[in-house]
Amino acid sequence: MTTVASFNVEYKQYLSPAGELVGDITPDIATDFEQLKALYETMVMTRVFDTKAITLQRTGKLGTYASSLGHEGVHVGIGSAMNYEDVFAPSYREYGVQFCRGVKMSEVLLFWGGDERGSNFSGPKHDFAWCVPIATQNTHAAGAALSFKLRKEPRCTVSVIGDGGSSKGDFLESINAASAFKLPMVLVIINNGWAISVPREKQSSGETLAQKGIGGGLPSLQVDGNDLIAVHHEVKAALKRAREGGGATVIEAITYRIGDHTTADDASRYRDKDEVENAKKLEPIARVRRYLMNNNQWSVQQEEQLLERCKRMVESEVKVYMDTPMPPVTDMFDYMFAELPHDLVSQRKFAQELDK
């Protein structure tokens, strides 16, 4: 009997729920207070936005919306670790990543407001759009990563997947692709405990979800997804390795979906209140605030000012959204192909007549 391969999955946390530094190293970001404050502000902004979006939905001004409540740490951690030239392949609720990258709140609202123009966003034009079919974004990210490798560009892709989505073939095949082609990419499993009503345990009896990366021999680790510092630091390290030709990494970030799956969902049908209450104690924003305050980097007054600022900015973005005129009916046709085929020319004309 010979052992031919051995693997470990490590768990990383640098900032405890109490807002204290823990772990065996102190990541650079932990002492770069200027950046940290900026990231903190983005997290808070994301949450203020999220609350507003839910209100818009409840009052009939938005369609179904997927909340990111509780995910701000992992999202902003990822977004802040990436370079602009990198490519992000999102799922559908990673606004925090996107805000770091320049996507506007009004664009997120357009998307959930049933308007394709939201996906023509101001974020990096090379970033992928929101991706509804679970896990398919992961193989797109692999393809994008291969294009960088072939063109010898020092760029990476970052792609995310949920705990539920980590069961789907596309995610698993993208691990394999990353392994086979040694791709410059980072796959982050955002394990928020639930896939709509299906709890993490029902997806797999594996000890971790990170270990799926071991299938392709990729470095695979777990981080505290409510720890902005851990997510930022580990994603950044993985990106550095990827950029230097070291291949892909799988990071499982453990967080919690504090809200319903979307506004179309009612989590009280299938989930214990206690679980949610407990999870709230671990949420990512409070601990950064505590840490900043402990270090005299943040005050109650600053917090109040920030909340004011966020509200104003969100309101102004909501206004942009609400003021956006309906798309013309011809938009249905005009982006189907670079050049409209003849049969669609007549259908377009018909639709236009009908709309008069």
Place this chain on the structure above:
Amino acid sequence: MTTVASFNVEYKQYLSPAGELVGDITPDIATDFEQLKALYETMVMTRVFDTKAITLQRTGKLGTYASSLGHEGVHVGIGSAMNYEDVFAPSYREYGVQFCRGVKMSEVLLFWGGDERGSNFSGPKHDFAWCVPIATQNTHAAGAALSFKLRKEPRCTVSVIGDGGSSKGDFLESINAASAFKLPMVLVIINNGWAISVPREKQSSGETLAQKGIGGGLPSLQVDGNDLIAVHHEVKAALKRAREGGGATVIEAITYRIGDHTTADDASRYRDKDEVENAKKLEPIARVRRYLMNNNQWSVQQEEQLLERCKRMVESEVKVYMDTPMPPVTDMFDYMFAELPHDLVSQRKFAQELDK
């Protein structure tokens, strides 16, 4: 930093290429010479059959055929470890497994001879048919295993996949299914080094293919796939564990595809002769013969008699195949549905008229 999970992949070999017992235990099968001789005979029979099938193809009496040359150890090892009540979900070249289970050589020939009746074989009626779309058999096996679990039957499924197929979503999702539902099943990766022209290294840079099972937290190991004893012993142990409620196992059996991928392939286009010559030295039949002979359980004379017997049996099966009359044209229709829908009734009549 905490290690949250650790995994090893072990490699098992009990019979060396020289025909000597190695490894830290002596599996029961190694000293059960009567059974071992029977398995040896099935291996030899499979090879004689294989040679004949290729000849039939070359002389226009068979369609494309996928050789099992070199795979006899892993195939017979699997087949002999299973119970009749278990379900086998094959790919397309595991004749050795199927011969152990009662499938007839004439049925294999019918299948490759372009006749669906081959898949209505005499092996266990509950075994799956040959499966052309790579890896899909693995999720079927998971479904079958779930049926046993739901019905509380002490049965298992065994399903195979190639080194190439181990990259495909269905295989990976079946690992996940086995993990999520704790299914009574065994997945054997038959790593024969090649997927048509694509070598094992191009499928994944992972150290092993077995480690894909770690993704679901399944016990995952490598065996010498040219070692009948190792395959038989480990598959049997995995089946025992599965039957007792212990869940699934992933076994990577390392063997070599000595022949072309199929008769439609020409491996010399992409593969070194040396590699094949080296592999031949490790092939599974000779080492069992050496072992039996070393233990005075087999003689040159017995070998000659066996070969004679195999040839006769193969010839008689070939005759059954060759004497099988053409299926009637109506067979195209008569197995589409339990009850033929009206539109097909008229198409059937038309086809029948046309065939007169």
Place this chain on the structure above:
Amino acid sequence: MSNITLVEAVSLALAYELKHDNDVVVLGEDVGINGGVFRATSGLAQEFGTDRVIDTPLAEAMIAGMTVGLAAQGMKPVAEAQFMGFIYPMIEHIVCHAARMRNRTRGRITCPLVIRAPFGGGIHAPELHSESVEAIFAHIPGIRVVIPSSPSRAYGLLLAAIRNPDPVLFLEPKRIYRLHKEEVIDDGEELPLDMCFELREGTDVTLVTWGSMIKETLEAADKLEKKGVSAEVIDVATISPIDMDTILESVEKTGRCVIIQEAAKHCSVSSEISATLADRGLYSLLAPVKRVTGYDTIMPLFKLEKKYMPTTQRIIDTVNEIMELSS
């Protein structure tokens, strides 16, 4: 006897079969405690246990493959694709296995399975939640494709689908899931899987449709009536195999036919019906066979979706057009 909606009729049929046939299991994403995102399996896990109503991991190919595996071993699985827009990873198993297993093995292994999927637009949903790609499956030999358009037809057709010894794709028009209530007797009576339903008799034109467009089609027929045009309305219901005889008979009587579908036009179910009329019904035709369909574009996000889907008025206009052409 109860007054129920279409989606409730789906639950009722599932409950009936779960109760009366131990081989039946329901599986899919969120079908358990949550009762499905549309509540089509509401209460079933609670009543029959999570061994009969099974939440699966999020992996459609796996769901389809396991469903084939379950069916091949004698179970009668009823799997759910959460939305038709997510059925694509299931296609390999549907086409290569479910549809072929009986034929492949000359009857040795069969696939008595059902895959249910809510389909169609008009519910203000996100991208890929509004697809109508029934034509893809109607083209595939070896599977039945069934689409109910009322509570009682949902109940009877779903029972028939589950009991049918061959694979059935059961597409549920989610826009009319809760449109109206109907009295449905929970007596386990099934409906035939190879027959159109004539919903309205008429003499001037035959309107052929299925699924949620039944709503607009019946509305159009009512309005046309008032203008003196008598429309016959046929609910195709089983789009594969299709009961063309009933349609041909009707067109023989009316001489005119308009086919209404929400799906894109090109190579669709409406094409097949029209093509059969151009062959077997040509001599009855007094006017061109028209199709009122979705455009050959991507179903837009919901701001424009109403402009994509055929309206009652479009049906009326089209009927008027061919009435004029042939009067």
Place this chain on the structure above:
Amino acid sequence: MSNITLVEAVSLALAYELKHDNDVVVLGEDVGINGGVFRATSGLAQEFGTDRVIDTPLAEAMIAGMTVGLAAQGMKPVAEAQFMGFIYPMIEHIVCHAARMRNRTRGRITCPLVIRAPFGGGIHAPELHSESVEAIFAHIPGIRVVIPSSPSRAYGLLLAAIRNPDPVLFLEPKRIYRLHKEEVIDDGEELPLDMCFELREGTDVTLVTWGSMIKETLEAADKLEKKGVSAEVIDVATISPIDMDTILESVEKTGRCVIIQEAAKHCSVSSEISATLADRGLYSLLAPVKRVTGYDTIMPLFKLEKKYMPTTQRIIDTVNEIMELSS
């Protein structure tokens, strides 16, 4: 200028674009050193290197997804599905992404990709190696579906497909991969992606087909000629979008139409053509529009495959039938 087969013309076009456009990459199973199981990529890895002609792991969803990812970042990937019977795991990416990316992002991200797949039966192959499911893809808005039927059309259409800024499914009729040779000038000239090719002029009947059935159709036309029936033969070539104007014009002249396809009949490309005739061409029709197609059954293993596929004689018989009906 060289005398080459259809499959050689595919290689030639690939080589041309690989040479002239650095963004072009070829990827798929066995496309590298082995040159593809049909040798359609023969010699390309050797000439352009394994960074341009890439062997992938065996995972079709991954191939399709990566192809979308490559295209979205400005490459021009040409992926191969080894056989059309193995294209099913690619469908989610083709339908949900390749076909929608431009529309979804209002032009921000596009998908200039090609997926090539050999298709059709008659080559004595194992199960699922003989499928003709072009109708599935023809129904999907947002992708072009192109089928060449001669070496020169393969060359010109494939060049156009690769250069086209939108996704193209390029289906290669493998039964006629090596049927005959033709002189093909390797000048990089493309052919239009939205036009039928009129292969033969005639006045009595229009025969419409594509792919490998071109062979039987032209044979039938020749034989009919001898019996005094003048058949026009149209190669549809681009089945989506389809050039119906050319077909309608022809039928206006001939008054009769027979559509020939190898694929199953129900909800197929032939349905669409016939349906359009029943609408826009009804008044030209002198006889029912007939379809000579595969049966709505599973394509059988090769012992019976010849009895599945339409024959020259069936085409002739059908033409004779409608000539009689309308004489």
